[in-house]
Amino acid sequence: MVHWKKGMNGIGSLQNLAAVLNASNLPADSKKDVNRVEDFLQTVTEAYILTAFLELLEMDSFDAIPAIGDSSDLSGWVLGVLDRFLDTYVDFKFEESQSLPTPLIVKSHRHSPPSPPGFLDADPTKTPTDPVVHHARQTLSFGLFLMVVKKWTRKADGDLTVPIWKSLTGYFHAGGQTKYR
């Protein structure tokens, strides 16, 4: 999995979140136990979606009520919120994730090689400078993609095959796998 490797335990990463939540049954590398990491990623994705919507609607807690402008055009409001969500939070760039800030200044530059350049050149206008935000967006979009893949395999949706395989090639490229390119 792209976002669960052995060295990725910086601030804002999934392993950091797992350590905060005392999720001790998760392996250090996702290849050892994929199912547990996948379950954890599923719950985290739902939480990320909820946080994104709470920040988008400027709600303080989960029980708050969002401010709706016109109560007559509810469907238009919902569609507008979804458009804003997709514009601001979902980011399919297939990049290798940036180096997150380490909570302690452990000498990580000795052991870890520098990260390779991204698959697509990033726009300086759209991409944030904060790597934590970038990583959060990437995890959210990757989790959404995994949810689509689960739906595809479960409901046997044949129309989704070609777009999913198109986007999977990008992930294989970003992960350095040249077999299915």
Added chain:
Amino acid sequence: MSTTYRFEGIKLLSDLFFRLPRETAYVVRWNRWANDLGLKDSNKALDLKMEQVNKIFQMVLRRLGPNIKQPTILKYTGAALGLHEIREQFREDVGLLNLHRRDKGQDRHSDVLKVLSELLQFRPFAADDSKAGSKKFKVTINLLLSAVKRDTLNKAIKTNQAKQTRITTFLAPEGALDDVDSLTDILEGAILQEIDEQEEEEEEDNDDDDEPPAQSDEEDEDDGGLPMF
């Protein structure tokens, strides 16, 4: 690199879109997926049910143990499916959770809310351009221990055990737990110092094996840090 896969993919796509007639393309696209819901091509549901029944039979036979003989097998496999369904229905009616389920009785909604409570404090999507890395999760001891690389920590503990010395433990001074940031600073300094010392010892290729690694106590006390035991 992999032109064969590309040609195969082009060939399959051309089959799907213009080479085959429309009905055959429909069959090719839809007929190769396991359909457990019984939708459009709905012949597969019974087969999948039979696979599940076979799994129940295998479970029963495995639990028979040394009593596997032909009459017992016939007896138990005949009764297995009915007993299983009765048991499932009973559990569902009473409100018990199925222990053979994958999630094993964990509540998914509470998990999501637990993660959400952490994320609302962390605010991962709020851009913080002023100071990169100033955001952090709610500081706990587990977070600190996870921040240190596990390999280096395990290595440190193993080397200490090999030399038959004390493993350094950290005790917080009075009032440090009230101000969490000071505690984290102290722990950061102590852990980093220990790692530095051990890396230096490794780089020296173990020239002085008999020297006890007791220098850290004095240095910590000079820095006004923690008493180490």
